[in-house]
Amino acid sequence: MLKRTDYLTKNYGKPDGWTLAAYEAGGGYRGVRKALMMSPGAVVEETKKAHIRGRGGAGFDCGMKWSFMPKPSDKPHYLVVNADEGEPGTFKDRTIMEQNPHALIEGCIIGCYAMGAHTCYIYVRDELHLSKERLWAAIEEAKAKGYLGQRPFGKTYEVNIFVHTGAGAYICGEETALLNSLEGKRGQPRLKPPFPAQSGAFGMPTTVNNVETLAIVPTVFQLGGDAFSKLSALHHLNDGGTRLFGVSGHVKKPGVYECAVGLTLRELIFDLGGGVLDDRPLLGVVPGGSSCPVHLPDEIVNIPGERFEAYNGKCILDIPLGVDTFRGAGSMLGTCCAIVMSDAVDPVLALQNLMHFYRDESCGQCTPCREGCGWLERVVNKIVAGEGTMAELDQFHEIATNITGSTICAFGDGAAQPALAFIRRYRKNFEDYINNGAATQTRSLSL
Amino acid sequence: MAFALSDERIKEFAEILSRYPNKMAACIPVLHLCQEANDNWVSDEVTEYVAEKLELSAAHVKGVATFYSLFNREKPGKHQVWVCRTLSCALRGSEGIISHCEKRLGIKMGDTTPDGKITLRTAECLAACGTAPAMQVNKEYHENLTPESVDAVLDKLLAD
Numbered sequence: 187m188l189k190r191t192d193y194l195t196k197n198y199g200k201p202d203g204w205t206l207a208a209y210e211a212g213g214g215y216r217g218v219r220k221a222l223m224m225s226p227g228a229v230v231e232e233t234k235k236a237h238i239r240g241r242g243g244a245g246f247d248c249g250m251k252w253s254f255m256p257k258p259s260d261k262p263h264y265l266v267v268n269a270d271e272g273e274p275g276t277f278k279d280r281t282i283m284e285q286n287p288h289a290l291i292e293g294c295i296i297g298c299y300a301m302g303a304h305t306c307y308i309y310v311r312d313e314l315h316l317s318k319e320r321l322w323a324a325i326e327e328a329k330a331k332g333y334l335g336q337r338p339f340g341k342t343y344e345v346n347i348f349v350h351t352g353a354g355a356y357i358c359g360e361e362t363a364l365l366n367s368l369e370g371k372r373g374q375p376r377l378k379p380p381f382p383a384q385s386g387a388f389g390m391p392t393t394v395n396n397v398e399t400l401a402i403v404p405t406v407f408q409l410g411g412d413a414f415s416k417l418s419a420l421h422h423l424n425d426g427g428t429r430l431f432g433v434s435g436h437v438k439k440p441g442v443y444e445c446a447v448g449l450t451l452r453e454l455i456f457d458l459g460g461g462v463l464d465d466r467p468l469l470g471v472v473p474g475g476s477s478c479p480v481h482l483p484d485e486i487v488n489i490p491g492e493r494f495e496a497y498n499g500k501c502i503l504d505i506p507l508g509v510d511t512f513r514g515a516g517s518m519l520g521t522c523c524a525i526v527m528s529d530a531v532d533p534v535l536a537l538q539n540l541m542h543f544y545r546d547e548s549c550g551q552c553t554p555c556r557e558g559c560g561w562l563e564r565v566v567n568k569i570v571a572g573e574g575t576m577a578e579l580d581q582f583h584e585i586a587t588n589i590t591g592s593t594i595c596a597f598g599d600g601a602a603q604p605a606l607a608f609i610r611r612y613r614k615n616f617e618d619y620i621n622n623g624a625a626t627q628t629r630s631l632s633l
Numbered sequence: 634m635a636f637a638l639s640d641e642r643i644k645e646f647a648e649i650l651s652r653y654p655n656k657m658a659a660c661i662p663v664l665h666l667c668q669e670a671n672d673n674w675v676s677d678e679v680t681e682y683v684a685e686k687l688e689l690s691a692a693h694v695k696g697v698a699t700f701y702s703l704f705n706r707e708k709p710g711k712h713q714v715w716v717c718r719t720l721s722c723a724l725r726g727s728e729g730i731i732s733h734c735e736k737r738l739g740i741k742m743g744d745t746t747p748d749g750k751i752t753l754r755t756a757e758c759l760a761a762c763g764t765a766p767a768m769q770v771n772k773e774y775h776e777n778l779t780p781e782s783v784d785a786v787l788d789k790l791l792a793d
Contacts, residue, residue, distance in 0.1 A: 262654070274719040274758040312665070312703050313715075313759055315772040348652040353661050354703030356757060370660030370687075372700040388654050434721040434762035441763045476720060476758075523762070525721055539720050543757050549700075632726040 188419055188446045188453070191428045193405040194398070195444045198285045204320050206327040209288035215333060217404030221296045222341045229300040233403065235411030237418075237426030239447075241278075242268055242359075242396030243475060243520045245509030247424070248403070249411075254383040256391050258302035264392040265297045266368065266382075267308040267400060269317065270352055270359040273475035274543060275525040278430040279397035281442050283310070283317035286401065287324035291347060293400030295338055296407065298345045301393055306347045308397075309364050312354055321349045356547035360595045361394040363549065374551045375595035398430055419448025420508040423493060431507070432523030433459040436466070436530070436633065442523075448506035455503070455526055463633055466528040470611065471503075473512060474520025476540050477600030479607030480533075481517065489514035518603070532628045533612035534619055537605065538566045539631065544601035555598040558589040562605055569616060572624030579616055583609060636678040642670055646686070656687040660697055663687065664704060673713065674705040710745040710752035712790045715769040718755040721762035730766050731755065733780045737787055751790055 196212050197203030209215065221229050234249030255263060267290065271279040282290060294306045310318050325347050328334045336344050350368055352358050358367045362376035365387050386392020406414045406427070415426030429447050431454050434440045438460030445458070451471055455461070462468055468483040485502040494514050497505050505511050512519040527536060541563040550556045565582045568574045586605040589598040609616055619627060638646060649662045660683065667679045675698045684691040698704045716731050731742065734753055738746055745752040761767035764776035768783070775786055 271760045272758050275721050275762050276758075277760045277762045277764075280760045311760075313756070313769055316774070350652075351662055351665060353665065353701030355701050367661065368658060370657040370689075370697065371693075372696055388658070432763060434765060435724040440765070472720075525724070525762070527724065531724065536720060536723075539718070539723050543719050546757055631720075631723045631728065 188449050190443065190445050190458075191417070192444060193428055194282060194286055194289055194401055194430065195442070198281065204285055204287055204324070206288055206324065206331065209286070213408065214288055214404070215292055217407030218292045218295050218333075219339055220407045222299060222339055222343070226300050226302065229296065229407075232411040233300065233406060235415060236403075236406040237415045237421070237424045238399055238402060238406065239425050239509045240396055241398035241402075241429060241521065243273065243477075243518075245425075245513075245519055248395065248399050251383075251393060251395070252297070252300050254381070255301040255393055256383070261390050262305065262388075263301055263303040264387040264390055265294060265301060265303040265306040266361075266365065266387055266392055266394045267294065267306065267397055268359060268361060268364055268394050269308050269310040269314070269397045270356075270364060271314070271397070272311055272356045272359055273477065273521055273523075274540070275434055275472060276432060276475045276521040276523040277434070278432050278442050278521065278523055280314055280317055281430070282397055282401050283314065284320055287317075287320045288328070289401040289404060290321070290397055291324050291328050291334070293403040294347050295334070295345050296403050297393070297395065297400055299341075299343055301391075303393075304344045304346065306345065307350045307368055307387070308347065309350045309352060309358070309368055311352045311358070318349050318351060325349070355549070356543075357549040357595075357597060360597060363595065364394065365392065372549075374549045375597070377594055402427060402429070417446050419446055419506055420511065423508055423510050425508040425510060429522060431458065432521070433526060434523065435526040436463045436528035437461065437526050438463060448508060450504050450506055451524060452501075452503040454507070454524055459526065462526065462528050464528070466530060466633075469527045469529045469531050469533065471527065472525040472604070473507065473517055474522045474524065476525065476543065477596075477603055478518040478520045479516070479603050480527075480536075480611055481607075482611050487515040528633070530628070530633050531631055533608055533615050534566070534570060534627070535629060535631050537608040537612075538563075538570050540604050540608075541566050541601075544597075548597065548601070552593040552598065554589045554592045555601065558585050558598070559601050561585050562601065569619050570624065572619065574616075574620050576617070576620055579609065579613075579620065636667070636671060636676065636682045638667065638670055638682075642666060657689060657693075660687060660689065660694060661701070664694070664698055668704060672708055674708045710749050712750060712771055712793070713752050713754070713769075714787075714790070715754050715756035715759070716742075717757070717759045717761065717765070717767045717769075719758040721758070722765040722767060725765035727766040729780070730768070730778050730783060733783055734787070737784065746791075750793070751787070 238248040358373040367373035545563040586602040
């Protein structure tokens with residue numbers, strides 16, 4: 187197995203591990219000092235070398251995204267942190283904000299400096315009260331030390347960080363919905379282009395980064411971009427460094443683990459996660475948040491392209507978890523937080539659970555998503571009640587296909603992807619409900 | 634009676650405004666501030682007050698208040714309980730926790746106990762999947778729930 191690391195997690199679980207003193211004792215606030223000695227352009231270049239693929243789910247290269255920001259002008263630039271963690275199965279950013287908030291603050295200072303921003307907003311979902319409290323406390327501590335404000339670390343470059351709160355809407359994790367919400371509006375996604383780098387928060391050049399993406403940036407400046415990237419088993423695919431892996435559901439040791447990029451699902455489930463509860467067989471695994479497709483434990487992958495030849499013919503559980511490896515395999519890495527289901531799970535009920543989520547959280551702006559998500563849930567409900575027909579199962583497929591690609595944001599695809607993957611992989615279970623009646627099914631989700 | 638913030642909260646209001654380049658951006662944090670000052674709900678008086686303070690139309694503020702699930706449009710119980718129902722928690726038995734809460738309090742999800750003490754609701758993913766099943770009580774998380782630990786929490790709320 188790949189080596190476990192502790193760049194972000196060394197103070198997890200320690201008393202007062204979230205304080206500035208603990209952070210500095212562990213080597214914190216050294217990366218930013220190095221970064222502030224460099225020119226902003228050089229900071230962006232160094233970040234590019236680290237090949238940090240966005241940890242929020244889209245997997246876009248962080249340094250590349252930073253380089254899209256226009257040159258400083260009289261317009262203010264903004265850095266906005268997406269801390270609206272709410273993708274089902276994902277719980278890694280919360281651990282950073284609660285147990286290592288200064289890593290995020292340090293990353294924000296470096297990000298602001300690199301992109302010509304003087305103001306940074308951390309958009310935290312309202313439910314995470316402890317995260318907000320710890321972040322505000324970290325900001326106050328950093329201010330008192332002179333790390334934030336007019337002259338951070340003595341450098342004449344003003345940086346101010348504010349925590350902004352949401353009010354309960356999954357869609358605000360979508361970056362343009364988040365920007366609308368930050369501006370005091372309903373959290374509905376915007377059409378792109380213009381992209382946030384041209385016209386983001388308050389119509390100004392803006393970059394939106396995930397919590398974990400920014401929190402690992404200080405490590406990049408401590409180790410050097412190239413050295414950081416090479417920690418990864420997928421350095422050759424430009425997917426660098428280390429990241430947080432989450433595992434939840436039917437495993438013995440659910441939790442967040444830090445490791446080099448390139449860990450496999452088998453290692454995540456059986457080594458870090460301690461194996462399946464009661465040593466039951468695996469029914470399936472969702473690799474990175476509920477919007478990713480579900481996979482069978484014996485699925486063989488075939489990834490097109492020479493770069494991926496080494497992985498062809500292997501089981502999905504043995505493919506290194508990387509942005510491009512999983513995309514190539516017809517899956518999605520997402521947030522890299524896996525949901526594990528043992529054979530005790532009725533996959534029809536699992537899909538019903540998720541379809542309720544998407545119906546509930548659709549913002550209602552685009553018709554295919556607003557109507558489609560409701561429709562998907564109603565069809566699954568009917569099947570679960572034992573009243574579904576084969577024609578409706580086909581219709582379910584058609585609705586999900588029609589949502590795909592026809593909405594402003596990726597939410598629609600995020601709902602359609604699990605819908606299609608579940609009925610493709612577990613079609614027999616759905617047909618059993620229809621043909622043999624609901625009473626013949628196990629109808630359970632938990633052990 | 635028309636809604637108004639106390640002097641102390643007015644100071645907080647001014648501090649919130651200072652974070653943003655315009656007044657509209659303060660809309661959500663200010664709605665939270667007012668909701669807390671108004672027994673945890675956003676009445677029409679509150680939206681009108683916020684609209685006037687932030688120089689926005691009442692329709693805009695009402696639109697925002699109705700979009701987000703954590704702004705209550707009706708007065709909830711003294712304590713609010715949200716039990717996570719999404720997949721990772723469901724795999725760990727949230728369904729049992731939900732029915733346990735309903736039985737214990739004698740109400741259904743979405744309802745408030747007759748004495749006005751507790752409003753019980755389900756939540757979508759609380760980002761506590763590794764410590765499932767989880768629930769939020771007011772501003773606090775309770776994780777790795779069992780029927781016994783849920784009882785201990787609910788007993789405390791009922792006695793308050």
